[in-house]
Structures are given as structure tokens and as C-alpha cells.
Amino acid sequence: MLTRLKGAKVVDPGNINAEKDLLIKDGYIKAILDPGEPYPRLEKSTSGSDSSPVSVSSADSSFSLDVENDQYIEIDVSGMTLVPGLIDLHVHLREPGHEYKETIETGLMAAARGGFTAVCPMANTSPVNDNAQVTSFIINRAKELGLSRIYPVGAMTKGLKGESLAEFGDMKKAGIAAVSDDGCPVENSMLMRRALEYAKGLNIPVISHSEDLSLSKNGAMNEGITATKLGIKGIPNAAEASFIMREISLAELADAPVHIAHVSCEESVEAIRNAKKRGIKVTCETAPHYFTLTEKAVADYDTNAKMNPPLRTEKDRQAIIKGLADGTIDCIATDHAPHSSLEKDLEFDKAAFGIIGLETSLPLSLKLVEEGILSFETLIEKMSKNPASILGINNDLTPGNPADITVIDMESCFTIDPKSFLSKSRNTPFAGFKVTGEAYITMVKGKIIYQR
Amino acid sequence: MAFTKKDILDIDSLSVEEISMILNTAEGMKEISQRPVKKVPTLRGKTIVLFFQEPSTRTRLSFDVAAKRLSADSLAISKSSSSMVKGETLVDTAKNLEAMSPDVIVMRHSSSGAPHLIAKRVKASVINAGDGIHAHPSQALLDLMSVKEKKGRIEGLKIAITGDISHSRVARSDIAGFTKMGAEVVVSAPLTMIPKGIKALGCKLADDMESCVENADVIMMLRIQKERQGAMLFPGEREYASLFGLNRKRLNLAKKDVVVMHPGPLNRGVEIDSDIADGKYSIILNQVTNGVALRMALFYLVAGGGKRNADKA
Ligand SMILES: [Zn+2]
Numbered sequence: 161m162l163t164r165l166k167g168a169k170v171v172d173p174g175n176i177n178a179e180k181d182l183l184i185k186d187g188y189i190k191a192i193l194d195p196g197e198p199y200p201r202l203e204k205s206t207s208g209s210d211s212s213p214v215s216v217s218s219a220d221s222s223f224s225l226d227v228e229n230d231q232y233i234e235i236d237v238s239g240m241t242l243v244p245g246l247i248d249l250h251v252h253l254r255e256p257g258h259e260y261k262e263t264i265e266t267g268l269m270a271a272a273r274g275g276f277t278a279v280c281p282m283a284n285t286s287p288v289n290d291n292a293q294v295t296s297f298i299i300n301r302a303k304e305l306g307l308s309r310i311y312p313v314g315a316m317t318k319g320l321k322g323e324s325l326a327e328f329g330d331m332k333k334a335g336i337a338a339v340s341d342d343g344c345p346v347e348n349s350m351l352m353r354r355a356l357e358y359a360k361g362l363n364i365p366v367i368s369h370s371e372d373l374s375l376s377k378n379g380a381m382n383e384g385i386t387a388t389k390l391g392i393k394g395i396p397n398a399a400e401a402s403f404i405m406r407e408i409s410l411a412e413l414a415d416a417p418v419h420i421a422h423v424s425c426e427e428s429v430e431a432i433r434n435a436k437k438r439g440i441k442v443t444c445e446t447a448p449h450y451f452t453l454t455e456k457a458v459a460d461y462d463t464n465a466k467m468n469p470p471l472r473t474e475k476d477r478q479a480i481i482k483g484l485a486d487g488t489i490d491c492i493a494t495d496h497a498p499h500s501s502l503e504k505d506l507e508f509d510k511a512a513f514g515i516i517g518l519e520t521s522l523p524l525s526l527k528l529v530e531e532g533i534l535s536f537e538t539l540i541e542k543m544s545k546n547p548a549s550i551l552g553i554n555n556d557l558t559p560g561n562p563a564d565i566t567v568i569d570m571e572s573c574f575t576i577d578p579k580s581f582l583s584k585s586r587n588t589p590f591a592g593f594k595v596t597g598e599a600y601i602t603m604v605k606g607k608i609i610y611q612r
Numbered sequence: 613m614a615f616t617k618k619d620i621l622d623i624d625s626l627s628v629e630e631i632s633m634i635l636n637t638a639e640g641m642k643e644i645s646q647r648p649v650k651k652v653p654t655l656r657g658k659t660i661v662l663f664f665q666e667p668s669t670r671t672r673l674s675f676d677v678a679a680k681r682l683s684a685d686s687l688a689i690s691k692s693s694s695s696m697v698k699g700e701t702l703v704d705t706a707k708n709l710e711a712m713s714p715d716v717i718v719m720r721h722s723s724s725g726a727p728h729l730i731a732k733r734v735k736a737s738v739i740n741a742g743d744g745i746h747a748h749p750s751q752a753l754l755d756l757m758s759v760k761e762k763k764g765r766i767e768g769l770k771i772a773i774t775g776d777i778s779h780s781r782v783a784r785s786d787i788a789g790f791t792k793m794g795a796e797v798v799v800s801a802p803l804t805m806i807p808k809g810i811k812a813l814g815c816k817l818a819d820d821m822e823s824c825v826e827n828a829d830v831i832m833m834l835r836i837q838k839e840r841q842g843a844m845l846f847p848g849e850r851e852y853a854s855l856f857g858l859n860r861k862r863l864n865l866a867k868k869d870v871v872v873m874h875p876g877p878l879n880r881g882v883e884i885d886s887d888i889a890d891g892k893y894s895i896i897l898n899q900v901t902n903g904v905a906l907r908m909a910l911f912y913l914v915a916g917g918g919k920r921n922a923d924k925a
Contacts, residue, residue, distance in 0.1 A: 385809030389624075391724035391746025391781060394808065461725030505703050507723030509744065 167238025245277025245564035257286025275599030290315035311337035401427035426479035498585030752785035767794030775834025800824035
């Protein structure tokens with residue numbers, strides 16, 4: 161099977177930024193051609209396929225497609241922007257265990273629609289993904305579905321209990337790409353140190369949900385003026401920043417990389433910026449809600465604006481934007497956290513933390529480009545290239561790499577409507593937001609898994 | 613002017629005019645409580661549900677008496693009632709309450725914002741009788757009423773509030789109410805009990821209790837919750853009393869005609885000395901009497917005469 165994606169502006173940061181055609185064969189990028197450039201001579205296929213060509217274009221004289229063995233299609237994507245597939249380092253797909261909120265299938269459909277060719281589901285399923293069996297279940301389920309790729313994140317400690325290390329090695333063999341106790345921050349600093357050291361030996365990154373539970377306990381939103389007015393117990397910036405500082409110290413001690421999840425406030429950005437200057441191997445992500453919203457979104461006790469870490473102040477939002485712009489923040493991840501009305505249609509302090517994000521991340525992030533905060537290339541670094549490099553994947557648009565591609569329609573203007581989501585859940589604070597730009601085609605290993 | 617608010621959820625959502633109207637109506641209601649037959653037919657046939665998820669005998673009784681004096685049918689639903697079975701969500705409960713077609717739901721709940729959630733889903737008027745640490749508007753309104761009765765005005769007074777502001781819905785509503793009506797509110801407490809961004813509530817923070825009560829027209833003491841010592845807020849009652857208890861010496865720093873208030877129940881000898889609580893400055897019992905009149909006014913305005921006036925207007 162041969163596919164030619166024609167006419168798109170191809171943006172692969174540091175590699176390509178021009179109008180190009182992509183030639184894809186059997187799931188892999190075969191060649192990158194100039195517009196109108198004739199097909200290169202392809203080696204004779206040995207597969208012995210008996211399929212015949214589905215269409216033949218007005219061929220150039222030097223055209224030498226192997227029409228006997230290759231089906232051949234051209235997709236006109238002129239006017240669109242083609243980038244290496246987007247990768248979301250931080251999602252919750254809820255399967256196994258909480259299938260009423262999301263399944264691997266609905267989560268991956270939402271991912272595909274959002275333009276993500278790969279996602280990293282966190283380990284807080286039921287049972288917890290702290291052993292190779294659960295990892296294999298997730299990987300096999302994703303394989304059956306043939307949608308976006310899945311790079312599971314294994315639990316860092318058994319049962320996410322923060323007591324002893326989970327079997328990283330076994331889980332790695334089964335397919336995990338990182339370890340994390342997301343949602344259950346590890347209080348014991350020695351255990352965190354051991355996790356960093358152990359993971360380094362196995363060459364897998366550790367993702368830290370940094371939160372001092374003794375400071376955040378019972379808190380339901382950002383500590384500050386809005387929480388004081390609403391009578392809601394607050395979660396201070398220091399609960400996050402102090403543990404990020406700990407992780408940085410431990411990463412330095414262990415001489416191991418650490419990736420900080422969902423950075424939400426100024427002090428955290430500052431700590432990471434300084435650590436990077438000192439050469440410590442720290443990377444981090446933020447989520448679209450932290451650079452789009454502030455604690456004001458909670459004002460009427462809206463549980464769809466309740467997440468952990470919480471929405472902060474305008475000062476923090478600006479610090480996140482600055483951190484994105486100066487490279488302190490490496491990635492944009494969604495922390496896609498589906499919940500049903502059972503967890504959300506409640507008193508604010510009793511409602512669950514978390515919002516979904518897979519189907520809103522790209523359009524919300526494109527606003528940063530529209531506002532001149534990031535170049536489009538830099539945005540793609542944060543949504544594709546940097547997540548790939550943290551996971552140790554090469555996703556450059558170069559011949560020989562799998563064709564994991566997102567084609568973006570930059571012109572599409574629309575209003576976010578949760579009713580249209582492919583995710584099983586609807587918990588988003590972005591309903592009614594007017595945005596521009598969305599995925600037009602999402603392709604994984606040459607196969608179109610979503611087309612608008 | 614007609615009263616058009618469906619719900620009484622917090623002080624912030626009431627205008628100065630609406631607060632004045634409530635206070636004026638309450639003054640009229642007080643007269644009914646002084647008659648030999650303390651009952652008028654104003655709300656005959658109206659149903660008032662007292663939905664108290666958190667125990668509170670005092671506030672519930674006050675609302676109940678207010679409802680009865682206006683001839684409304686009141687029924688109390690508490691946590692143990694069959695309609696609040698285990699596992700039922702607040703929204704489910706709201707739907708069940710709605711099925712009884714009440715005219716007013718008086719609600720006390722441990723979660724801040726719970727009455728706001730219910731108010732959006734029921735046709736009945738919702739009166740917040742205390743939600744979490746957020747608001748207790750009827751208490752603040754009766755405090756305004758009691759001060760106005762003693763001082764003849766609110767505007768220009770200095771109100772000193774001492775106690776756990778962080779965890780007090782009464783403090784939040786009083787600060788909002790008194791500042792809205794033109795008084796100056798100054799608070800003092802151990803800094804562990806002062807929430808972040810307190811100035812956004814409109815009050816000042818005193819350096820110590822002495823400067824807080826100095827020249828005050830009103831001193832309001834909040835109840836110290838002994839169980840909160842576990843939350844590391846203060847080392848002990850003895851030290852609390854020595855730094856932030858209302859004693860004779862501190863009382864003397866205030867204006868000569870100062871009045872002392874307390875939303876109750878009292879911790880005698882901790883936040884307030886017994887002789888002061890019972891002394892001539894105290895209007896603690898007036899607060900209780902006015903509570904009934906004020907709550908009658910709220911019922912009348914959301915469910916009765918106020919609405920009828922609005923129709924005529
Ligand atoms: Zn997390």
C-alpha cells in the first residue's frame with residue numbers, strides 16, 4: 161500500500177518547514193518529495209500481493225510505481241499543516257476498572273480526534289498497573305483497537321501505596337514507557353531517590369506528581385482570595401513547588417532524569433528554570449487549563465473547574481506562559497481525567513478532581529501561537545517532539561520512521577461542544593469556548609485512524 | 613421597591629437596598645413576637661422545608677418558630693430521615709424535596725456552595741442557613757439588625773471581630789454585611805486563623821486584639837472550636853484566652869457604649885469572660901430574639917408579601 165499525502169505545509173521542528181509531499185509505504189515514511197516531484201523508483205515488492213492499483217494518476221514519464229504489487233492512493237491535504245504525530249504524556253483512560261468513565265477504546269478515539277497518535281495512560285486503574293499482567297492487558301487491548309498508540313506508565317510503587325518499588329523491569333518488558341505514582345505523591349524521600357536510581361538503570365523516565373499532601377490535605381481549589389470568598393479549603397502553591405524542589409534535589413543526587421507532571425504555578429516554574437540552568441536532568445509539562453484559565457473559573461462552585469493541581473491566579477498563568485515561551489516547560493500534556501456525573505454533579509468539596517482534555521488540547525494550545533507566545537514549530541516541539549524524546553522515541557518525519565502523522569486544519573473555527581466528544585465523559589470547563597484549528601487527519605503507522 | 617430575589621444564598625449576592633428592606637421588614641416582624649397571640653396568617657398554606665444535613669438545634673429552631681408565627685407548614689428533614697438514605701447524592705435529595713412542592717427550602721450543609729447547587733435545581737426559594745465555612749446570611753442579617761437597633765445606624769461604626777476567621781461562615785457573612793452597610797470591620801486572631809487574601813473580603817487586619825477592639829462600637833467574638841487544636845491552629849485554650857479572649861481590660865479599650873456579640877454557643881472563659889457575656893454590654897440574647905423576627909422577614913419576602921407586592925407593582 162502506497163499513500164501520497166499531497167500539498168500540505170510540513171512542519172517537523174529542526175528538520176522540515178516547507179510544502180512537501182509525504183510518501184508512505186506499508187506504514188513507514190518512504191520518501192519526502194517536493195510538490196509535484198515524480199515518484200522515485202521503488203524496489204520490487206516481494207510480498208506477492210495480488211491486489212491491483214486503485215487509481216493511477218497522470219503519471220510522469222519517470223513514474224515507476226510498482227503497480228502490480230502496490231495499491232496506491234493520493235490524499236490531497238493542500239492548505240493543511242502536517243506535523244509529526246502529537247503525543248500526550250499524561251492521560252487517564254480508566255480501563256481496567258472504571259469503564260463507566262472511559263474505556264481504552266473511547267479514550268483512544270478521543271485521542272485520535274484530538275490529533276494524538278500516542279498517549280501515556282497513568283497507572284491508577286483498578287487493578288493498578290503495577291505489574292506486567294495489567295501492562296500487557298492495556299497494550300493488547302490497544303493493539304486490538306488499532307487506534308492511537310499507547311505507552312503505558314507503570315506504577316512507581318506497588319499499589320501506588322508509596323511503600324515499596326513496583327517491578328519496573330517486568331513492566332518494561334511488557335511495554336511500559338515510564339513509571340509514576342501520579343495522583344498518589346510519594347512522601348518518603350528515600351523511596352523517591354531509590355525509584356530515580358532504579359529507573360535510571362533501566363533507562364525509563366520517572367514522572368513525578370509533586371504534591372506535599374500535608375499542605376494540600378482537604379483542599380479543593382487554589383488557596384487565595386477566591387477560595388477565601390467561597391469558603392473552600394485551599395491548596396497552596398507551596399504544596400506543589402516544595403515537592404518539585406525535593407524532586408530536583410533527588411534527581412541531582414541520583415544523577416537521574418525526572419519529569420515533573422502538570423506544573424501549575426509560578427514558584428514551580430522558577431524552581432525548574434533554576435534547576436535546568438544548573439544542568440539537572442529535569443523536564444516538565446503543563447496542561448492547557450493552566451495557561452488558559454485561572455481560579456476565577458471556579459467562581460460559581462463549578463466542579464468542572466476542579467482539578468489537582470488546581471487552577472491558580474493570573475500571576476501563575478502568566479508564569480506558565482513565560483515558562484512555555486522560554487523553554488522551561490518542555491511539554492503540553494492534558495492530564496485527561498474522565499469522570500461521570502456521579503463524581504462531578506456534587507458539592508464542590510466532594511466532587512472528584514480532574515477534567516478531560518484530549519479533544520480540546522490542540523485548539524487551546526494553538527491559541528498560544530495565535531497570540532504570538534510560541535511559534536508553531538515550538539508548539540509542535542512541546543506537543544510531539546519533546547514528549548517523544550522523553551519517552552526515547554524518534555518520531556522525526558524522515559524516511560524509515562513509522563508514519564505517525566497529524567494533519568492540522570489551522571483555519572477551522574468552531575465552538576467547543578462537549579456533546580460532540582468521542583470521550584465517554586463530559587467534564588470540561590471549556591464548553592462554549594470559540595477556538596481555531598483542529599486535527600483533520602490522524603494517522604498511525606500509515607493508517608488513518610481519524611479523519612474529520 | 614419589591615423584593616425579587618428567589619434565594620438568600622449569601623450576603624455578597626444581596627444589594628444594599630435589599631439588605632435595608634430585609635432589616636426594615638424584620639423590625640415590623642418583631643412586633644408580632646411581642647403580641648399575646650404570636651401568629652399571623654400571612655404564609656398560610658405555604659410549605660417550608662427545613663433541610664439540615666448538619667446538626668444545629670438553635671438555628672433550626674429559630675427558622676421553625678419563624679415559619680410557625682407566619683402560619684406556614686414547616687417540616688424538618690435531617691440526615692437520619694429516610695429520604696436521605698446512604699448513597700443518595702445531594703442532587704437526588706433536591707429532586708425528592710422538589711417533589712414535595714415546597715415554597716421555601718431552608719438549608720444547612722457542611723459543604724460550602726451546597727445551597728447554590730440546590731438553588732439551581734429547584735423552583736422553591738432556597739435560604740442558606742449555613743454552608744460549610746462559606747456563608748451564614750441570616751446570622752449576619754440578624755447581627756446587623758441587632759446592632760442597628762442598639763446604635764440606630766450601621767454606617768460609620770467600628771466593628772471588631774475576633775476569632776477563627778478562616779473556618780467561620782459567620783465571620784465571612786458579617787464582614788460582608790457590615791462593610792456593605794458602611795461600617796469599618798477590623799479582625800484579629802492568631803495568624804493561623806486568618807485566611808489568605810482576607811482584605812479582599814473588605815476588612816482590616818489588626819496587629820493584636822488590643823488594637824482591634826480599640827474604640828470599637830461593636831465587639832464580636834467567635835466561638836473557638838476546641839477540636840480545631842488538632843489542626844495546629846493554636847497551642848491551647850489558656851494561651852488563646854490570654855492573647856485573644858475578651859476580658860475586662862480589653863473591653864475597656866472600646867467605646868463606652870460598646871456592645872458585645874457572640875453567635876453562640878459560648879465557650880465561657882476561653883473567647884469570652886463569663887461576666888462580660890452576661891454583663892450589660894452583651895446583646896447576645898437580643899440576637900436570639902431578633903433571629904426569629906429576621907427569619908420571619910426572609911420567609912415573608914421570598915414566599916409571601918414581598919412577592920405579592922412585586923406582582924402589584
Ligand atoms: Zn497527577
